[in-house]
Amino acid sequence: MLRSIFLDALKNLSGNALRSGLTMLGVIIGVAAVITMIAIVEGGQVWLVNSLERMGTNLLFVWKKRLTVEERQLFAGRNTELRYDDALAIQTRFPDLLVAPII
Incomplete structure (x- = not known):
């Protein structure tokens, strides 16, 4: 069959x-x-x-956050940008950290 x-x-x-x-x-x-x-x-x-x-796996990126209306009023007249001095301060506090500016 x-x-x-x-x-x-x-x-x-x-x-x-x-x-x-x-x-x-x-x-x-x-x-x-x-x-x-x-x-x-x-x-x-x-x-x-x-x-x-x-x-x-050991990278940390830091960006400026967008400020709310209340935060803009609170920081009015003050610089809220990250500067090179800020990077140096972080590097001083954490010596194993490397800082590379990115534009």
Whole structure:
């Protein structure tokens, strides 16, 4: 019985050769597309992890925060920017720290 089913399937495949070929081509293209997308995603993940590792795990970035209306009134007339003197004061207090200004 299994043999007759197999022979019947082969006869149908050979009878509709164009349809069978196009179906196989579609399956091959679909599998190739999935494999390609997985490779792209994994490559992007590796690139991101390498970029983060190059940056280092011991970095600290300091930015000026946006002041609220109340804070602007409180600090009116005073400088609220980070200056080089501030970086030197931090470096004096924490000698293992390195300071690099970024514009």
